[in-house]
Amino acid sequence: MLWIFAHPEQRSLSGALRDEGLRTLREHGHEHRLSDLYAMGWNPLVDAGDFAHDPADRLVVGSRSRQAFDRGELSDDILAEQEKLDWADAVILQFPLWWAGMPAILKGWFDRVFVKGLAYGVQDRATGNTLRYGEGKLTGKRAMIIVTLGASASGVGPRGVNGELDGLLFPIQHGTLWYTGMSVLPPLAVVGADRFSDERYQEAVETLQKRLVALLWEEPIPFRYQNGGDYDEHLVLRPEIEPGRSGLDIHRLAG
Ligand SMILES: Cc1cc2nc3c(=O)[nH]c(=O)nc-3n(C[C@H](O)[C@H](O)[C@H](O)COP(=O)(O)O)c2cc1C
Structure with missing residues (x-):
């Protein structure tokens, strides 16, 4: 299992939940690898060399990296993440909700690691179909988001001012993970995360443990x-x- 952690502070609620989660995986004999993006100093910026012009003279990201991917010529930090992804049967993406989305460092992980030829621009040779939304090279892998939110449960409820959780996470769960063919499990959302009691922390840990133990057989979202x-x-x-x-x-x- 690959755990992507996108929080700058180890001594945060997110950091504590990650440690509990990794402990649970160890106790249940699940091998795991961790990409702690801030701790690694992950560079979230697509390199100028990854940009190119397509024949219609539009600026596209990844057309050079497509060839680079095919030839295994990507930079070492990207190759290392792709190797972990290839190894993993499931991926956890853990982050605090910032401005209604993922922190930029995690967006930059997707921007750089999910290159053309791996995560998009994949064709079925027989039918000529573009493989996306449920099909692609990452098919067979599971993904689950673990997100902490300042918002309360009612504030992300059906008529809550923040919008519903499914909507907030749609770009990641549907537009990115499902796009590449991954099976997306229902997210684990820890709401009201800025005012957390010991009791609520224990509840969150128990929920996290249950979800991690069930990760390989839980029903994915039926996109x-x-x-x-x-x-x-x-x-x-x-x-x-x-x-x-x-x-x-x-x-x-x-x-
Ligand atoms: C820059 C920033 C933006 C935030 N944006 C949101 C938001 O859009 N919606 C929300 O519910 N909480 C938002 N929050 C609150 C965080 O989600 C919350 O502080 C965090 O999940 C708590 O977990 P932590 O202690 O591990 O950081 C934001 C916090 C920061 C620092």
């Missing part, structure tokens, strides 16, 4: 497959599916 027949040739959900409805929810199977 729809792009190439599974639910979307038309323009990648629009067919009118007979969820008729008249729109929004992010329609991209997961109802019920």
Whole structure:
């Protein structure tokens, strides 16, 4: 299991939960590797050399890195993360919610590690289909987000001012993890994280332990497959599916 940790402070709630989580994995005999992004001094900035112009003269990220990926010529820090990813059957992404999203250092992990040829731009040779949203080179791996939020449970509830958790995490869970083919498990969200009692901490640890123990058999979020027949040739959900409805929810199977 690969644990990606994106928090600058070891002595934070996030740091304490990570330590409890890693202890649980050890106790249950799960091998794990840790990418502690701040502690590693992870560079989140895509290098200028990773930019190139495509034939239509648009600036694209990763077209050089596509060739570099195919030839194994990426920089050592990226290769090391890709090797860990390749090794892992499951990936934990742990971060505090900052400005309604992930910290920049973690975004920069995705930007640099999830290169063309590995995480996008993958074609099925037989059908010519682009493999994304449920299919791709990372298919077979599981992913789970562990996120702490300042917001209260009601504040991320159905009518909460922050929006719903599924919506806040949609760009990561659907737009990134599911895009690459990974199975995404329901997130573990620790709400009200700025005012935490010992009792709530114990509850959070127990929930975390249960989720980690069940990680390899828990049911993933049933996102729809792009190439599974639910979307038309323009990648629009067919009118007979969820008729008249729109929004992010329609991209997961109802019920
Ligand atoms: C820069 C910054 C932005 C934040 N943005 C949000 C936010 O958009 N929504 C939210 O619920 N909490 C937000 N918070 C609160 C953090 O999520 C909270 O402090 C953190 O999860 C607590 O865990 P920690 O002690 O491990 O840092 C923000 C905190 C910081 C420092």
